[in-house]
Amino acid sequence: MAEYHLKGPLTDEDVTKLKIGDTVYISGECFTCRSRLQKYIFDEKNVLPFGTKERNILIHNGPIVIKENGKWKLMSFMPTSSIRFEKWGAKSVDEWNLKMIVGKTTMGAETAKMMKEKKCVHVSPRSVSPNLWIDSIEVQDVYLYDELGRIEAAWFFKVNELGPFIVDIDCEGNNYFDRLDQDIADKKDEALKKLGIDENFEFTKLY
Amino acid sequence: MIKTEIYEQALFETIKRGATEISPDVKDAFMKAIEREANPDAKNGLEATLKSMEMSKVRENPLCVDTGWPIFYFKVGNQCELEGGFVELENAARRAVAKATELGYLRATMKHPLTGYDPGNNIGMNIPDFTYQFVDGDAIEMSYAAKGGGSECFGGTRHRIVAFADGIKGIEKFVIESFVASARAGAVCPPSVLGIGIGGTANVAANLAKEAACLRTVGSKHPDPMFAKIEEDLYEAINSLGIGILGAGGSTSVLAVNVEYAYTHIAGIACATSTNCMVARRASSRIDGNGTVTKMTSPNWFGDR
Known part of the structure; x- marks a missing residue:
């Protein structure tokens, strides 16, 4: 498993070398997104009020940002579960030309397919450690604050060596968590056996 | 007045x-988990999480x-x-x-x-x-x-009525299968404090599960040996699965398994789970x-x- 320190905007070359299980740290310009932004753009047919060519790293997150002495202050940050945004995942990768999605959990098959086609990766954290991250993040600006609210607005972050994140979907469509599933399923069968639960056990059907 | x-x-x-x-009992559970963690990346993740939680107290942030x-x-x-x-x-x-x-x-x-x-x-x-x-x-x-939201939305909280014919085995199978599904890719933010409610109507079981997850001291045992055994057996079983911190692999998948119960109807045993995320x-x-x-x-x- 290799470790990479990448600087945005990311290129195809930057991301195609990443394999599932690799560790990445990122620097450069990113924007935050939750479902309300994707719904606003893709379902309600509004135009994204900023370009993503120079800002092709999307972070699934609703940060806590407060205003202190007229300046934005980031109180807390933690990537949030990506899988619930699967409905708009492929569209986001395609239309916004994303090269990296920073989230938690992972994305589904449709997004992974588009990520393979457009060369994009998904990465996620291995800890819940906002305080080890917020010093690496500068809040630059915010878009759609009035329309979407403080949490679901698109925040512009400039990040410096933000990480570590694990690559869980690579540009070949491989998923790190799919590989773990079989191992966990095998261990689950052993654990059930140890508890005296037969492999042929079936619940009495009540409904 | x-x-x-x-x-x-x-x-x-x-x-x-x-x-x-961070609550003192959760901190103790983290320190024990760090000590026994066999996967180095998971160990780093647990250490980073604990470090950040300790910084929150000083910085007064969430x-x-x-x-x-x-x-x-x-x-x-x-x-x-x-x-x-x-x-x-x-x-x-x-x-x-x-x-x-x-x-x-x-x-x-x-x-x-x-x-x-x-x-x-x-x-x-x-x-x-x-x-x-x-x-x-x-x-x-x-x-x-x-x-x-993670611990609540991805199947960490669910219920099933288990027949008396299936008893403890049915309850344990339901809990393990629910937990594996909900912890996939770290959705419920494991290692979890897993609360289990047994008995009552479905909502009573669900409330007991939530209170067991959120209000029991981490590391405590149920005083009734029958329920303490379910806690211990499920704690060992789930920690043998290799789910780990945020589901990316590791030897700690639950910080605790806490069971609470109510008497139930002769017709069936309501059984509910509620996971609390690692920060608990x-x-x-x-x-x-x-x-x-x-x-x-x-x-x-x-x-x-």
Whole structure:
């Protein structure tokens, strides 16, 4: 498993070398997104009020940002579960030309397919450690604050060596968590056996 | 009579402490998990999480960006007298939540379920949530639990009626299969504090599961050996699965398994699970009848466990 320190905007070359299980740290310009932004753009047919060519790293997150002495202050940050945004995942990768999605959990098959086609990766954290991250993040600006609210607005972050994140979907469509599933399923069968639960056990059907 | 300003200030301090300070029992569980973790990446993840949680206390910022559903539990003395009564207690709790949100200790996370309207202060229909228990005496104990979205939304909370024909085996299989599905890719933010409710109607089982997840002292055991054995067996079984911190592999998948029960109908056994995320946020305070406020290290919801 290799470790990479990448600087945005990311290129195809930057991301195609990443394999599932690799560790990445990122620097450069990113924007935050939750479902309300994707719904606003893709379902309600509004135009994204900023370009993503120079800002092709999307972070699934609703940060806590407060205003202190007229300046934005980031109180807390933690990537949030990506899988619930699967409905708009492929569209986001395609239309916004994303090269990296920073989230938690992972994305589904449709997004992974588009990520393979457009060369994009998904990465996620291995800890819940906002305080080890917020010093690496500068809040630059915010878009759609009035329309979407403080949490679901698109925040512009400039990040410096933000990480570590694990690559869980690579540009070949491989998923790190799919590989773990079989191992966990095998261990689950052993654990059930140890508890005296037969492999042929079936619940009495009540409904 | 306990003055409004005293209980309102205690409510605010309890919310702030719950959002920004790791509980001592959760910290102990983390330290034990770090010690026995066999996967080096998972060990780093546990260490980073603990380090960040300790920094939150100093920096006075949230342990996690998702500050969850605001939930209050009150253990009320039968002779407890509050200025303005219990209606005012709930009003004061709402004001304290709004203030904690304004100051950034809580994120404005609560929104209208259909329109998505964000009031910006975490206050709305039936939110915050209040639960009461009545005991002797003139004191009031208050616990604030912040139930995270990840731990609640991805199948960590679910229920099944298990037939008496299937008994403990049925309960254990249901719990293990539910947990594996909900922890996939770290959805419920494992290592979890897994609460299990057995018996009662489905909602009683679900409430017991939530209280077992949010209000039991991590590391405590059920006093009835039959239930303590289920806790121990499931703790060992789930930690043998290799799910690990945020589901990326490792030897700690649960910090604790806590079971609580109620008598049930001859027709079946309601069984419910509730996972609490690894930060397991909560704080508790006690106000005696003379107005003295004390910080509690454990909620005391289930007596000494």
